[in-house]
Amino acid sequence: MSGFLNQGRPPVFCPGCAHEVVVRGLDQALQGLAVSADEVVIVSDIGCSGLFDTFFDTHAFHGLHGRALTYATGIKMARPEMRVIVIMGDGGLGIGGAHVLSACRRNLELTLLVQNNFNYGMTGGQCSATTPADGRTASGFLAELEAPLDICRVAVAAGASYVDRLSATARDLAERLATAIRYPGFSLVDIWGLCPGRYTRRNGLTLAQLDEGIDLLAAPSGPVASSEREEYGRHYRRLAATLPSPGEPLAVDPCCTASTRERRDILLLGSAGQYVNTAGEVLCLAGMSGGLQVTQKNDYPITVLRGHSIAEVVFSGEPVEYTGMGQPAAVVCLAKEGVARRGRSIAGLPEESVVIRDSRVAIPETRARVVEVDFAALGVRNQNLATAALAVLAGEGVLLTRPMLEAGIGVRYAGKMRDEALGVVQRVLAR
Amino acid sequence: MTRSFLEGNEAIARGAMAAGCRFFAGYPITPATSIYQQMLHLLPPSGGVCMQGEDEIASIGFCLGASMAGMKAMTATSGPGISLYSEQISFAIAGEIPLVIIDVQRLGPSTGSATKGADGDIAFLRWGNSGGLPVIVLAPVDVADCYQLTVTAFNLAERYRCPVFVASNKEIGLTRESVDLAALAVPPVEERLLAEPAGSDAEGPAARPRPFAPLPGGLVPPFIPIARGHLSRQTSSSHGEDGYITTDPALLGQVARRLADKLDGAVDSFTFFGSDWAEEDDILLLTYGVTARAARTAQRLLRAAGQRVSLLVLKTLYPVPEACILRHLLGKREVVVVEMNLGQYVHEIKRLAGTLGVRLVGQMNGELIAPQTIVEGVKG
Numbered sequence: 001m002s003g004f005l006n007q008g009r010p011p012v013f014c015p016g017c018a019h020e021v022v023v024r025g026l027d028q029a030l031q032g033l034a035v036s037a038d039e040v041v042i043v044s045d046i047g048c049s050g051l052f053d054t055f056f057d058t059h060a061f062h063g064l065h066g067r068a069l070t071y072a073t074g075i076k077m078a079r080p081e082m083r084v085i086v087i088m089g090d091g092g093l094g095i096g097g098a099h100v101l102s103a104c105r106r107n108l109e110l111t112l113l114v115q116n117n118f119n120y121g122m123t124g125g126q127c128s129a130t131t132p133a134d135g136r137t138a139s140g141f142l143a144e145l146e147a148p149l150d151i152c153r154v155a156v157a158a159g160a161s162y163v164d165r166l167s168a169t170a171r172d173l174a175e176r177l178a179t180a181i182r183y184p185g186f187s188l189v190d191i192w193g194l195c196p197g198r199y200t201r202r203n204g205l206t207l208a209q210l211d212e213g214i215d216l217l218a219a220p221s222g223p224v225a226s227s228e229r230e231e232y233g234r235h236y237r238r239l240a241a242t243l244p245s246p247g248e249p250l251a252v253d254p255c256c257t258a259s260t261r262e263r264r265d266i267l268l269l270g271s272a273g274q275y276v277n278t279a280g281e282v283l284c285l286a287g288m289s290g291g292l293q294v295t296q297k298n299d300y301p302i303t304v305l306r307g308h309s310i311a312e313v314v315f316s317g318e319p320v321e322y323t324g325m326g327q328p329a330a331v332v333c334l335a336k337e338g339v340a341r342r343g344r345s346i347a348g349l350p351e352e353s354v355v356i357r358d359s360r361v362a363i364p365e366t367r368a369r370v371v372e373v374d375f376a377a378l379g380v381r382n383q384n385l386a387t388a389a390l391a392v393l394a395g396e397g398v399l400l401t402r403p404m405l406e407a408g409i410g411v412r413y414a415g416k417m418r419d420e421a422l423g424v425v426q427r428v429l430a431r
Numbered sequence: 432m433t434r435s436f437l438e439g440n441e442a443i444a445r446g447a448m449a450a451g452c453r454f455f456a457g458y459p460i461t462p463a464t465s466i467y468q469q470m471l472h473l474l475p476p477s478g479g480v481c482m483q484g485e486d487e488i489a490s491i492g493f494c495l496g497a498s499m500a501g502m503k504a505m506t507a508t509s510g511p512g513i514s515l516y517s518e519q520i521s522f523a524i525a526g527e528i529p530l531v532i533i534d535v536q537r538l539g540p541s542t543g544s545a546t547k548g549a550d551g552d553i554a555f556l557r558w559g560n561s562g563g564l565p566v567i568v569l570a571p572v573d574v575a576d577c578y579q580l581t582v583t584a585f586n587l588a589e590r591y592r593c594p595v596f597v598a599s600n601k602e603i604g605l606t607r608e609s610v611d612l613a614a615l616a617v618p619p620v621e622e623r624l625l626a627e628p629a630g631s632d633a634e635g636p637a638a639r640p641r642p643f644a645p646l647p648g649g650l651v652p653p654f655i656p657i658a659r660g661h662l663s664r665q666t667s668s669s670h671g672e673d674g675y676i677t678t679d680p681a682l683l684g685q686v687a688r689r690l691a692d693k694l695d696g697a698v699d700s701f702t703f704f705g706s707d708w709a710e711e712d713d714i715l716l717l718t719y720g721v722t723a724r725a726a727r728t729a730q731r732l733l734r735a736a737g738q739r740v741s742l743l744v745l746k747t748l749y750p751v752p753e754a755c756i757l758r759h760l761l762g763k764r765e766v767v768v769v770e771m772n773l774g775q776y777v778h779e780i781k782r783l784a785g786t787l788g789v790r791l792v793g794q795m796n797g798e799l800i801a802p803q804t805i806v807e808g809v810k811g
Contacts, residue, residue, distance in 0.1 A: 062666040070492025078500035102485040240475035249437040
């Protein structure tokens with residue numbers, strides 16, 4: 001077996017660099033896994049460790065700084081049969097921190113090998129998220145100001161199910177990498193190593209000191225029992241397989257004749273809890289039942305059950321062009337919240353427009369014809385007010401007919417809900 | 432005639448499914464969230480993958496990985512998310528990774544107004560990548576366009592191996608409309624061209640297809656997915672046909688030129704527009720997106736008042752369909768560009784119009800531009 005190294009591109013790192021040791025260790029680990037090159041994807045980050053993918057004869061994906069885990073996630077979800085190995089330095093760990101935490105939480109079967117040499121080697125030795133407080137770097141005194149990140153502790157806290165830490169020169173490196181790659185969930189291996197070019201000499205760091213540091217931090221080595229759980233991809237596919245097939249969008253066949261095919265704008269003004277947006281939908285379905293083309297826009301605040309609720313509906317025999325409100329042919333006023341937002345448009349209405357007003361709601365002076373209805377006296381509950389107002393509108397006969405409204409209700413609702421809505425229509429029109 | 436009732440965002444999701452989308456990842460953001468919700472509803476039961484990223488950068492990164500693994504992928508966001516996508520968009524251009532990106536635009540600048548419409552990202556979509564190479568931007572006018580142009584966006588992404596934007600707008604995405612879905616002219620679905628097996632991978636790297644080598648006479652390299660079979664190489668670094676880093680200026684220049692030419696040189700084959708035009712008219716109204724709907728009304732009103740006004744609605748915004756625009760400038764005295772921003776696409780028109788007068792009717796206040804505003808703008 002010739003291994004997985006790219007024969008045409010031998011590793012090129014500074015003499016004594018830990019990265020080269022890990023390249024050879026990873027090659028050995030892969031050889032022990034009984035996989036073929038086309039089952040392995042190496043996803044590399046930016047920095048010196050970003051060269052990893054070029055030294056292997058496997059699938060290779062080299063992307064942006066800190067984002068290697070994001071690509072790896074997409075690859076693994078699309079091709080679960082692939083062994084996806086992510087190579088990232090301590091720089092990538094810092095800039096891509098959110099992705100590291102999420103990968104730990106997600107538990108998708110990826111192996112993250114952190115090439116941790118405590119500084120940004122490629123850009124000249126600046127401090128990174130793992131630089132010790134007394135580390136000398138090109139960042140001067142700034143390195144002293146921030147505490148170093150113990151990525152293994154962080155990973156465990158974030159729910160990683162497999163964590164290991166070792167020195168690049170550990171005798172069992174290949175074996176432990178292979179175990180991590182074999183693990184059926186997210187695995188993170190923090191590999192400490194020397195950066196002879198930018199860090200080691202400046203700090204007089206020795207291999208013995210590295211080993212000492214590793215012992216001192218006492219990370220877990222292997223599966224984290226409290227976090228072991230079903231792998232994300234398998235879990236996703238198991239749950240997805242139980243989901244029902246989605247239906248088609250609401251569709252309407254015209255079944256009655258509309259009162260007019262001229263363009264008509266209708267404004268429904270109410271408050272949260274009055275199902276104003278649903279009434280707008282029913283109105284549209286009613287229009288479509290009459291063979292009209294329709295548009296609907298809603299306006300409501302981020303709060304649920306508080307604030308205004310507004311629906312803007314356009315009816316037209318031709319395709320609707322401008323979807324904004326021109327001069328509304330009808331304005332329905334059901335609550336002061338809605339009226340407060342669009343009172344202006346009521347004041348400016350012409351004589352031929354109609355306003356349907358719940359007698360409890362004050363509206364501005366208007367030349368439009370106002371139909372006042374005491375919905376409370378009719379026993380209409382708050383959540384049925386908008387349907388009741390549509391019934392009044394149907395009773396006026398200028399914008400929609402009762403058959404259109406009943407057809408719209410029939411498309412939108414079924415069973416008890418439909419009976420209740422039709423009952424409201426009946427009660428209002430019999431008043 | 433049976434008509435469906437759906438919003439632009441749902442139409443985009445349905446269009447994506449019709450185009451063969453198998454992977455979606457997104458991060459919730461108004462007014463684009465309902466695309467994610469729809470994809471979550473549509474994709475998993477059909478065996479596809481729908482994911483919610485920890486942020487926008489992750490979401491588009493998932494898509495890039497999935498696309499390289501051979502799945503048709505889409506993401507959706509609004510202006511603030513496009514800002515975060517920027518580095519990954521540059522990568523998709525450089526690495527020639529097919530991807531559909533939906534921008535349901537909202538009023539900016541910055542986080543702006545989440546529930547107000549705008550067309551303020553148009554120039555950002557075109558120029559928001561490092562290196563400034565061309566991208567494809569399509570602009571729907573209505574819910575039907577959302578469906579059709581999303582299918583088209585997937586086809587173009589696959590055909591040219593590039594990111595393709597659909598520049599929607601809150602005013603289309605969250606507006607529900609009656610649409611005859613069965614009557615839509617949906618283009619046939621295209622698949623990316625895969626590299627032919629050249630030799631056995633065991634014969635060594637020299638015998639393999641090269642991941643960034645176009646076919647003779649072509650500009651788009653056949654695709655090698657991350658899958659069993661040929662080894663795939665992808666890199667965001669400047670690379671040659673073999674997918675390895677290069678610093679050779681001749682090669683670097685060649686690749687940049689090819690990436691530009693494959694889109695700039697092909698735009699005539701994907702120039703989508705609508706027009707109501709006559710050579711004897713002396714004014715051309717030129718617009719795109721939801722504003723086109725008001726412009727149609729305005730044109731009718733102006734003609735009724737005796738003005739001779741033509742209308743051009745562009746649905747391909749970038750690369751700029753110059754031939755189409757120049758054709759419509761014929762015989763005109765003046766061009767009035769109408770857009771929901773303070774003037775972005777108007778600069779492209781000024782560049783093409785020569786000595787012709789070009790005026791802007793621009794509005795950036797979260798409101799639709801009303802027909803009357805356009806009428807008054809044309810009358811000056």
